[in-house]
Structure formats: C-alpha cells, structure tokens
Amino acid sequence: MGRWLRPRSMQEALALLAADPALMPFAGGTDLYPTQAARFAWGQEFPDAMLDLGALPGLAAIEEASDHWRIGARVTWAALRDAALPPEFDALRAAAREVGGAQIQNRGTIAGNLCNASPAADGVPPLLALDAEVELASLRGLRRLCLPDFILGNRRTARAADELVTAVLVPKQGDARRSGFEKLGARRYLVISIVMAAATLRLEQGRIAAAAVAVGACSPVARRLPALEAALRGTRPGELVVTPTHLAGLAPIDDPRASAAYREEAALVVLQRLLARLGDAAGVQAA
C-alpha cells in the first residue's frame, strides 16, 4: 500500500519533503499514473509514496508582476490555453491547445511537464523561447534557475529531492513580441510530438530585431538554436532559408515515431514555416 500525503500549506509540504526526500510530488498525475500503469503491467516497482500538491494554496494562478509573469506550478494547460495573455505567449498557449486531449489539458500542469523532463514535452520549447525561469522552494529557501539549467537531460532535472517547483517565471522584455508554435505528430489528437518548434520574435520595421527559437523532440532536451537566432537578426521573417547548420546542437534519434534523418529534415521545414507564418502575421498586423 502506498503513502499519500496531502499538505495544506507550502511550509508543511516542504517539511514533509525534507523529512522524506523519496516522496514524489504529485500534481495532475497525467505523467505519474501512466508510468505506474506501465510498470504495474510488467510487475515492476514504481514510486508509491506521493506528496499531493492539490491542496497547496497559491499555486494555480497566473499573475502579472512589474517585470515578469508568474505561472503557478499547478496552472493547467487548460488555464493557460484560455488565459488572456500578451502575444508573446501565443506559442505557449498554442502548445497548451495541442497537449493530449481536453481531459489532459484540464488536469496536466505546466510544472509537471517541466519536471517530467520528456524530450517531447510540448511546454519546453515555448518557455525556452520566452527565457523562462523555474522557481524552486525548499526549507533551505527559494532559488531560480533558467530553464536550460533546470532540465538536464531525458527525465533529469536539477530539482533537489527536498525541493518543489513553485512557479515558472517569464520575464517581461519591455517590447511587443510575437510568437508561434508548430507541432508535428502522426495523428490529430493525443499525440506525442515527432518534432515541435517555438519562436518568439521582436520586429522593428518589419525586420527581426531579436529572435528566440527552440526545437523539441530532436535532442534529449529541447534546445534553443543560437546559430539560427543570430542569422535571423536583421532579416524579414520567412526570408532566411533555414539550413542544417542552423540546427547545430540537435541530435535526433530513431524511434518508432520517426527516423533521426526525418526529424532533422522535418525540423528545417517546421522552422521555415513557423517563421514564415510569423512574418505573415506581422504583415497582417501592419496592414
């Protein structure tokens, strides 16, 4: 029989976790329960001591502060999808619309997506492109890590066993940006990405002044593409031809969903189209 702890305050939660670092934080359960089911089927061990985050106050809100947006750890995909947020969040909201089906969106959380650290986590590219940070709390105090420092590898994060993720912080960058997200999968709903990409662009007089572009499912952790971002600067969206050299750092693999070679080629196409679409959107806006 497993253990189930349901603290009512953050202090209590952190104390429980400090006392028993084997406790597994449990948010929406949309990753944890399926993992249990898969392991149960083959009679394998699975973690069954859970720290239920469901009764913790203050984790389910999206709040605007002077210099950043704060997305509480328990904010669901549905809440993000339906929130009124500035256009730089369009990519994240588009990703939210594409996660699983409506049931998963109603339950799955943004922090769970990051902590689960799947290479195909749809939340990661949009948040990378927003320069998001992860806020972690423990009895030892609060700390913030930028997303690339938080997700270390396939299913690996920098979270210490006594820490909880409390929020995702998105810095305001002072100027209007637009963003977009593209997901490629083998069916319409309930599909894990073969490739997905997010981009946030700041335009000045129709040209890209700053670009943040990230690709997922093509490396153990989704990555920003610095070479592409540099090359985009000064161009009009859609003008630059994305080439393999822009993808430096990606290391796609073969799996049942697609071959490595395909992922590489598809990433180019997805990026090219995403950037063009953002350019079209800019045109529409300007007209």
Next chain:
Amino acid sequence: MILTVNGVETRCDSPPETRLSAVLRDTLGLTGTKIGCDAGDCGACTVLLDGAQVCACLVPAAQAEGCAVRTVEGLAEDPLGAALQRAFLHHGAAQCGICTPGMLMAAMELLARDPTPSRAAVQDAIGGVLCRCTGYLKIIDAICDAHRFRAPVAAPGDAVGARLPRLDGAAKVAGFDRYGADAAPADALWLRPVRSPHAHARFTLGDVTPLLAAHPGLLRVLTARDVPGANSFGIYPDIKDQPVFADGYVRYRGDCLLALLGTREAVEAVRFNALPIAWEMLPPLDVAAALAPGAPDLHGFRPGNVLTTGRLHCERAAPAEVHVAAGAFETGFVEHAYIEPEAGYAARIGDAIEVFACTQAPYMDREEVARVLGLPQESVRIIPSACGGGFGGKLDVSIQPMIAIAAWITGQPVRAIWTRTESMASSTKRHPARIAARAACDAEGRLVSLDFDGDFDTGAYASWGPTVAGRVPVHASGPYRVPRVRAVARAVYTNNPPSGAFRGFGVPQAAIAQEALYDALADQAGIDRLEFRALNALRAGDTTATGQVIAHSAGLSACLDALRPHWRTLRTEAAAFNAQGGAIRRGTGIACMWYGIGNTGMSNPSTMRISLDPDGRLTFWNGAVDIGQGSTTVLAQIAAEALGLPVAVFALVLGDTALTADAGKTSASRQTFVSGRAAQEAGAALRATILRLTNAGADARLALEGGQLFVDGAPVVLKEALEGIGQFDPPTVPLDADGQGIPYATYGFAAQIASLDVDTRLGTVALRRIVAAHDVGRAVNPTLVEGQIHGGIAQGIGLALMEEYIPGRTENLHDYLIPTAGDVPPIDCILIEDPEPLGPFGAKGIGEPALVPTAPAILSAIHDATGARLHRVPALPHRVLEALNRREMDR
C-alpha cells in the same frame, strides 16, 4: 471522504491514492464509467469534475474530494444529457458501446457551454476519447444534433431496410450494459497472470513458498502443473499449440508463465522480481531467421517452422502479357485495440463451470474450457458479457481457460481484468506480411496473370494462421477476372506475438499489393485507374480463379458506376489544386475488394430458434454474439419480417451456451448472411406453423397484443408452445491442392475512393474524403451498415497511416496510435444492393469488406499525388518522405 456524485453526497473510505475510476466502479458500483487503459490514453473513463472533462483514471480520490463528479449514470437527469443519449441512439453513434459513456461525458462538457456546436468544436471536445468501432462520424453527427432531441422522436420502422436504432443501445448510452469487467460475484478471488518479458527463453520456477509467506492474501501460484485437463488451446482441433501456462519454455514476449491467485490487494502487490524464476535466453526468431536452414523448430510438430501453406494455381486461356508490374510490399503487426481489455469471471457450480467474459465465439470458448478442465462440453456454460469491441481479437480464448482452471481448483469464483499493456502484449495481432507479387495485362488492359508469394508472420502460436494462409490465395487476385493465377501464402512461426484473426484475415494485406500493381498496369496501359478496374471487374456469370462460377450478386461494376461521378469530380478538383503548385499535392486513389462471406470451404452452420408460449411470450433465442456490429438488431429485424410481427414484441435471449443454439462465431462477416438466413428460416417456420394451425392464407396478418396472438384480426388460443427453428450452412466445396473449389457461397464487393493531400516537405498525409460503394446484397439496417463502413474505413486509415505494433515498444495506446476523432475525413457511403438469393432478404456481409479497400485506396492516392509508391505500411511521415526522396533518385 465525501464525494458528490451525480448530485448525491457520498461517503467513501477509499485510500486517497485510489483512482477516481476505481472509486466509482469498485466502491460505488457505478460501472458505467469504463476503463480501457488506466493511463489517460483512451478516454473511456471520462467524467465531469466540477463540469470539466477529466480521465477518472488519472484523478486520485484525494483530489476529487469536495468536487462535483458527474458520470454517465447521472446524464439523463439533465434534459440536454437525455437529448444527447437519444441522439446517440438515433444516429447509431454507439456500436460496441464501450467508449460511449466517455464520449457522452466529453460531449456534455461542450454542450453545456455550446448546445449547437460546430463539427470542429465537437472534434476538439472528443479528441481525447478513442473509439475503435464507429469511425467517429456518427458520434459527431449525434453531438451536433443533440439539441434536436430534447423530446423523444418517433422511431423509424422496424422492417428489413429500416433504420431501427440498435436494440441493445439504450443500455449502452445509459451506462448499464455489462461488459466483462462490470460484474462478478462479491467473493471472487483475483487472478493476475505473470507473463514473459522475453521473446524466446527457457525458465525454471523455484520454490514459491517464501513468496506466498511474504504475501498473506496470496493463495496460490498456478502453473502448468495445475491444469486439470490438457494444457493447450488453439483454434484448430489438430493444432492446439498454445499452453495456458508455459511449461519451462516461452515463445513470445507475453507468453503466460503462471498466475497469481488471491485477494486483489495481494496479487497486485507482487513485484515480479520477487518470483523465483531463472531464465536461459534463446535468440528470438523473426520470419527470415525462422525460415533459415538449420533454424530451431519452435514447435516440434512443424519442422522448418512453416505452419501452413495455402496455394492456388489456375491456368486458363489468356492473351499475351504486354504490360508487367512487380513489387514487394510489407505490412507490420496491427493491434485490434478494442477499447475493452479482456475481462470476466468464472464460477464452479458443482461439477460444472460458468464463464462470464467478453468473447466473439462462445461455442468455441466452451470447447477450449472443457478441454483444459478435462470436462465434457455440457459441463461448461459460457455467458458472453457485452463485448467492448473484438474485430477478430476476441475469437481466441484469453482469460477463459485460466480463470476457469482457478475457479475449478479452488471452488471459489475467480475474476480477472487485464491491463491495457497485458492485453496488447498477449493478444493476437494482424499478420505482418512480406509479399512479392507480379501482375500482367494485355495491350487493352485486360488482366492476364497474377503471381503472388506471401510470408505471413504467424508468431508464436497458430491461432488463425491457417485461415489466413487459406483465405489469402483465394482473394489475392482481387475481384477481377484473371485467367492465370499462382498464389502462395505461408504462415510462419516466429517468436513474435501470435497473429490471429483481424478483420479481413490477411486479405487487407494482400489487397495492398494487388491494387498497387493494378494501378501500375493501368498507368502503363494508359487507362484510367477506375476504368481499368471496371474493365476487369468480376461480374455475375464469371468464373473465379478457384473455378467457382459467381452466379449472382456480384455488384462491383455497380459500385464502380456509382463512384465514377465522384471520381471525376475529385480528380478534376485535384488537378485544379495541383496546378497552383506548392508543397502540398493532392491525389485521388481507388481500390476494390471482394470478400468471401463465412468460413473458407468449410461448414459453418448457424441455428436460430423462435418460440411462442401459450401465454403469448414470443422469444428469439439468438446465439450470435453482438460485438457492436449490430447482429442483435439485424437478426431481430430479419426474424420479425419473416414471421410478420414487429420487433418490439420479441423477448431476446442472446448468446448463452446453456440457452441458445450454436450460431457459430462472430467473424468472417458471416452473422448477417449465415445467422440471418437461419433467423429468416426460423421466423418463416414459426409463421408456417401458426398459419397451418389457423388455416390462414400465406399473406395473413399476425399481431401479438397483450399476450394475445391474432391472425387476420381473430384471436388465436394456443394450447401448447410453438417454435420455429431455422438452420443454415452456406454451401461450399473444399479447396483442393491447387486451391480449386467453391470456398464461399457468396462474396461482398466494394470499391472506395480516397482523396487526400500530401505535404511533400513533411511526408504527412491529410485525408480529405473517402467515397465508399459497397454491394451488401441488401442493407437490412442502413444505419448499421454505414456504421460498419465508417468503422472499417477508420481501421483501414490506421493500417495505412499510423498503426504498427512493436513488442516492447508500442504496447500501450500512447505509443500505438489509432485514429482519433480528428483523423477520419468525411465519408460518403453508397450502398449497392445486388441481392444474394441465399442470403436473408438478399443480404450478404459488411464487417470486413469495409476495411479492405481503404489502405490500398489511400496508397493509390499518395502515388497519384506525388508519384511515390509506398511499399511498406504504415505510411508514417518519415516513410512517405523516404519514398518521395527515392522517387527523386529513381528519376
């Protein structure tokens, strides 16, 4: 804790980590919420939590506390919910019904905020609920239309040809139908199988006493030694090659080693590394390795690992070959993915045993259970549960032998519910095929020859392998006149999952090869692909490659005639679209099929009985299992029409081996044709008896009102019970060594068009429309026929574009992709009725024919759009792109 379920505050003491689905079902007895995966992948468990749809299997009880939970059982209280249920019935949106509660609840979330939603909004709302039966279109129709059903609507008639709502539908939309996991005696023990994680190995099981001591509720470990009768089962009487419990040797990942028996908590707490098992690994064999000289024999009685070889050889006078096309084609394992995993219970009653479980073949289950228990068949009673989808996968026994053994030995009822992963790892699959074929036609495009050589991976055990090897050669040349045919299909034992029966028995795989080659021939001969097929189509009076003269009901030409205007329009549209240039190319494809109804050259009788008691109780004793396809409704319509009384006055007794006669299995698209004819005979026999008794004329009007029978308005006093028994066994002639004979009494014919867009940069395929013309002889219930066509097409889409079972890799519904509500395009169904004189009111079958032409039509359209020919399905984006790149290299 306190839960508010359907407006009622309910106290329950489930542990906080219990999944809400389990709380509802096991603690509160609300079994309307279904469990298909326990992993968020199928949506069968969808309920509303404070108005929001959630997977109940992903919500811990602790997080539901204080929330309002609404389940299917509470749906009818809401007028809109009741309207939605009526719309589902009217539209035929529930087939097997296992997904229906989840669909209804997902739809309710949407309807509550938008009672007249768009189709796109409906797709988004139900995108997280999988349905394997319907192809979704009728579900979407019903949801869009729900607002029109706030008041009950007049039922359409019940005559043959009427769109009578399915008779078992009300229970399905209310969540009351009882599937395998929905009922069991309260004191039932739980059985949990332990399966091999290795594909090929020897093992020894050590002393289990310490394990039993460590787990107090664990009563027994059942192994091969505990089987009272024969430790083997299998479809063919002479090939019982699959053990209930492996005896020291496993042949596939999923083979059953042993079973844990005890309380639910105890069997679920066991971790398999605690079992004293020592393994000796052996190299697993695939088809190539199994056929290699010197390969070990997986079964001693089949040296060389070839289970069966089916052959057909026909040489008739033929014109000279002018155009020739050849190619190799490959398909993978396809999983049935019925949404209901295997479940049921067994109970020993004195010296007899009862098994309640989901099945497609109760009489075959009875034989298998009797055999493993060493009992006479009369001592075994099979009571089929409602069946949450089968598609061929529930023709073989699964849980039945082991729960029967456990109940027999212990004397206590025993139940089992398989997890999704266990279901997928252990159950049968569609045979992967490797086909090399060559076809030729003359200068005018008349087919001259077809050579077909196929290896079918039959996996670890025979299952239906011989049926596939037998059926494929007959169908390999397609529904065309081909004077010279040489076809060979081998079923090869490997260390893969057992391949068995799956909608089409190998014919869908063969059709992929044959239709691709005929497309190529049409192109070479410079003939339109549809016209090429029309030129060669089998017609009444033609002789098939088995030497059978098809006397009647060969409606392929009529199907093609009906498709022709659609074909032209879609081709014109595509040409206009492609003229604009761009990365998206539009294509139109076509494929035809024929399908022999019933067993191949073998007897497959059905018996139906209708009784009329002196008190006026009219009972239809129908042993056919309705697995969602609608036989309960169709057979009642046929029986009622033959008898001359309305369907509503019949009481139904369905598929219980103790009560009903053997109707044969629900497979081979045979129930409408074979059992339908038996039902017609039964109705006619009872009618004749009544007319004889009352000296009434042949067209007398019967009525049954308040237990009183009237003939031509005059009351009739019955002194004794009357009955009508109908039997039918389709006349066939077994195939000889050259595959000559009369394998089937009749054939379904069909042609389908696929219109689609290929993204030539990404290799993705977007379906635009399918137009399906099917000769069904007679559509006894057009709504149900369309439902079969939609569902078959959806499975064909899966076969063509996304489904591939890889042991150990895609053994859940997360990684094994089946089409969702967003993956099935609009479908136009055209029903051709070229009556079959042997069939009931002219009817043939539709279950399997619906699927066969879809994949080849899609591949034909991809080729039309891009010039790339796919030689391997599923046509995943990376494979399409590879084919496109290859095409570029070929130039």
